[in-house]
Amino acid sequence: MRVLLLGGAGFIGLHLARRLRADGHDVTVVDDFSRGRRDRALAELAVEVRSADLTDPAAYAAIERGWDQIHMLAAVVGVRNVESEPARVIRVNTLALMHLLDWIGPDDRLFFASTSEAYAGGVSAGLVPVPTPESVPLVIEDVGSPRYTYAISKLLGEAAVLHAARATGFEAVIGRFHNVYGPRMGADHVIPELSLRAARGEDPFTLYGADQSRAFCYVDDAVEAVLRLMATPAAAGRIVHIGNDAETGIGDLAKLVLRVAGVTPAIRHVPAPAGSVARRCPDLTLLRELTGFEPRVALEEGVRRTYEWYRESWTP
Numbered sequence: 001m002r003v004l005l006l007g008g009a010g011f012i013g014l015h016l017a018r019r020l021r022a023d024g025h026d027v028t029v030v031d032d033f034s035r036g037r038r039d040r041a042l043a044e045l046a047v048e049v050r051s052a053d054l055t056d057p058a059a060y061a062a063i064e065r066g067w068d069q070i071h072m073l074a075a076v077v078g079v080r081n082v083e084s085e086p087a088r089v090i091r092v093n094t095l096a097l098m099h100l101l102d103w104i105g106p107d108d109r110l111f112f113a114s115t116s117e118a119y120a121g122g123v124s125a126g127l128v129p130v131p132t133p134e135s136v137p138l139v140i141e142d143v144g145s146p147r148y149t150y151a152i153s154k155l156l157g158e159a160a161v162l163h164a165a166r167a168t169g170f171e172a173v174i175g176r177f178h179n180v181y182g183p184r185m186g187a188d189h190v191i192p193e194l195s196l197r198a199a200r201g202e203d204p205f206t207l208y209g210a211d212q213s214r215a216f217c218y219v220d221d222a223v224e225a226v227l228r229l230m231a232t233p234a235a236a237g238r239i240v241h242i243g244n245d246a247e248t249g250i251g252d253l254a255k256l257v258l259r260v261a262g263v264t265p266a267i268r269h270v271p272a273p274a275g276s277v278a279r280r281c282p283d284l285t286l287l288r289e290l291t292g293f294e295p296r297v298a299l300e301e302g303v304r305r306t307y308e309w310y311r312e313s314w315t316p
Contacts, residue, residue, distance in 0.1 A: 001025045004067045006054060006100065007074025008047075009036025011185040012113065012177070015219045016071065016226060017045050030054065030063070031074070041184060054096035060103035069230055071111045072100055077150065078188045079273075086146035093153035101160055106169035111230055112161045116178040116243070117151035120277045131215075131247075133283040134176070134239050147275045158239060171236040173229045178243030178282045182219030182302065183309035187316070190250070191216065194257040195307040196314065203265035205258065209272025210251030215281040217244040218302035221295045228291035235290050241282035244295040256300060260307045 003020050005013050008029030013036065020027050027047040032054065036042075042049065052059035054074050074096050076082075076089045097112070104110060121139035122128035128136040138155060140148050158174050165172040181191045197205065225242045229235045250272075258264065272278075287293050297305075 001068035002066065003027050003069045003071070004063070005029045005071050005073060006096075007031055007036065007072070009033060009038065009042055009049070010073060011182070012180060012219060012222060013071070013073045014041060014045075014184060015182065016073075016223050017042075017047055019220075019223045019227065021045055021047060030059070035077070035186070037184075054099065055092055057099045057102065060099050063103070065105060067108060069109050069111065070100075070104065071113070071226070072097060073113045075113070075150075075153070078186065079147075080188050082150045083146050086149040089149045090153050093150070094156060097157045097160060101164040101168075104164070104168065104170055108170040109230065109236075110161065110165070110170060110172045111226060112157060112172060112174045114154045114158055114174050114176045114239070115151060116176055116241075116280055116282065118155055118176060119280070120151060121148065123277050123279060130279045131245055131281040131283040134241060134286055145275070162237065165237065173235045174239040175226060175229060175242040176239060176282075177217075177222060178241060179214045179216045179280060180219055180222045180243070181216050182306055183313070185219070187314070190214070190253070191257070191303060191306055192310055192314075194254055195261070195303075195310045198257050198261035198263055199307070199311045201263060201265075203263075204268040205254070205265040206268045206270060207251065207254050208270055209276060210249070210254065210269055211278075212272050212276065213247050213249045213279050213281070214253075215244050215247045216253070216299055216302070217242070217295060218297035218305075221297050224296075225287060225291070225293050228293055229287075232290050238286070238290070240287050240290065241284055242287065243282040243284065244299075245282055245284045246295070246299065247279070247281040248299060253299075253303075256303055257307060260300075260304050261311075
């Protein structure tokens with residue numbers, strides 16, 4: 001196949017590109033490198049890399065046609081960006097997608113990366129169950145709150161993709177990623193952040209929100225789910241969870257990271273950051289029914305791989 005990865009130099013994009021190349025496909029990566037990195041990992045993939053600002057429609061005008069798959073992964077992400085630059089989050093995430101939808105053709109097949117943040121408001125308000133299916137109502141508690149801007153941009157994106165696909169005729173799959181982790185994802189996420197502090201020997205070790213829980217999905221499993229969905233005709237027009245449904249407490253996660261790191265610091269418990277959702281875990285029934293997917297990488301193995309990468313390879 002010929003595959004176009006928009007935002008392909010970022011975390012999930014890099015791992016997806018690596019898998020596609022391993023499977024023998026031709027890959028072109030387009031990125032503005034505001035978050036994605038021109039590092040050795042990207043250089044070693046033997047993919048075509050183009051630098052472009054996808055909020056500019058001219059970027060799409062320069063892209064040729066004839067792709068077997070298009071993956072829209074480009075977005076401003078991360079809690080710090082959401083809190084500090086909420087207007088930029090909405091602008092970039094919306095414009096990049098809307099210009100893509102103006103450019104895309106009726107014969108294309110699109111994957112749009114969305115987020116489990118869509119459920120944060122409903123979970124916090126006690127209106128939706130955990131594990132959470134795709135069918136629950138979606139709640140934005142405060143449209144003026146910076147913390148909701150990423151979810152808002154992605155929900156707008158979902159609606160735009162679904163309606164554009166119906167109007168134009170292209171096929172689209174929307175994947176809501178749930179706590180995907182692994183090497184090269186940056187430092188502003190819980191597993192890398194815990195890993196880096198453990199590797200530095202922090203003692204006492206500050207632990208935020210030990211009573212909260214998440215269901216963590218190793219990036220190789222997430223990539224497998226994406227590829228299965230894109231190969232499944234029945235997934236077209238569907239919104240599907242991508243993740244792991246083995247829920248883990250943050251306190252237990254920290255103990256695992258410290259054990260992998262081989263350190264035993266005193267632990268200083270502090271509350272979770274304001275606005276952080278207490279639980280997050282996807283119901284994977286639809287993903288299983290459509291693709292037969294099962295997560296393969298256990299949390300301990302994934303944490304070990306991630307810790308070792310950050311200890312040996314991380315540079316800010």
